[in-house]
Amino acid sequence: VKRSQPLTCAEVHALLEPWMDGELEAQAARRVHLHVESCPGCADEADAARRVREGLGALPLLACPDSVVQPVLRQARRRLLRGLPRPASTALLAAAATLLLVVGALFLMPTSPPRPDASPQELAQAEQDARLAMAYFAEISRRASLTLRDEVIARHVSEVPMATLDALRNPAEETP
Amino acid sequence: MKRWTATLLSLFVVILAVPAAGAQKAREEIEHLPGYVDFTGLRFFEEEDLAIEVNLHGSLLGILSQSLREEDREFSELLAKLRSVRVNVFKLDADEASAVRDETRNITRALVKEGWQAVVRIRGEEESIQILLREVEGRIAGLVAMFVDDAESVGFINIVGEVDPGQVARLGRALDIDVLEAMDQTTGEEGASDLP
Secondary structure, three states, X not given: OOOOOOOOHHHHHHHHHHHHOOOOOHXXXXXXXXXXXXXXXXXXXXXXXXXXXXXXXXXXXXOOOHHHHHHHHHHHHHHHHHHOOOOOOHHHHHHHHHHHHHXXXXXXXXXXXXXXXXXXXXXXXXXXXXXXXXXXXXXXXXXXXXXXHHHHHHHHHOXXXXXXXXXXXXXXXXXX | OHXXXXXXHHHHHHHHHHHHHHHHHHHHHHHOOOOOOOOOXXXXXXXXXXXXXXXXXXXXXXXXXXXXOOOOHHHHHHHHOEEEEEEXXXXXXXXXXXXXXXXXXXXXXXXXXXXXXXXXXXEOOOEEEEEEEEEXXXXXXEEEEEEEEOOOEEXXXXXXXXXXXXXXXXXXXXXXXXXXXXXXXXXXXOXXXXXX
């Protein structure tokens, strides 16, 4: 519709529904309104359309029976599914399955089995390290035993002579 | 054709990435074991004070155990049950000794809270020793030993796996390695991994 020229009746008839639904831009709506006000034929057309709308709006809402709704929904679902991307081809599925198997097997492999690539030097160094670790722990436990023994001896062996000496020094304390 | 190319490329990338991911996974697995203790937080030691460092983990311990099966059966069987053996020994100045002793006691307290059992706690005049065990379902899952010699060194041991402390000590004694001598040798040289 050219904005500069007045609307023709045919143009107004085409715009009546959107005009009544409030879907037109402000300027277009104003031009339809002006035409309807000045054109008795289009005014009648607009009144008729308004009456139909009001009549339809006054009708009660009816529930559609399941026997109608379910076949329609099934049909709609089928159409939707037809619109989705097609499943991958068998070859692609096989490739994906192989990939999953390889990755799964690699990740599920135990991580502690012997490495085939440990060099003799690496092994010799590892053996030396392991033996040193054990020797260090042995040294710690030896020192712990020595310290414990010294403490026990000091506590239990020296307590007797010290008590005897104390008793000799203070005989009064012995008598009840 | 494009799909096949993409699939093959993905497969190639995954195959390249898996060994690295496997090694990382192995490390992470060990770090999550109940017998593992993270000593990396020992912030009061400098790298240059490291006198002995041992770091042995799963796969290498496994192959070492296999290689020693004929030569030293008992040692081989001991190693077969272990997942990780770590030792860190640092040189210690006498003026640091008190703080280090406190820190080892803090570590012990924290470990006990986590479920470790302190089987040895000795505070001698010039040294302190703490030995802890972690038991899971009736089996020992790890061992920690901390040793502070005020005048000389502080050492941390963490053995992860089904370890028998008595067997470790007995085998260690039988080796007749002078650890202090080993320390002297390593601290006199560059790096800490050149062990005797």
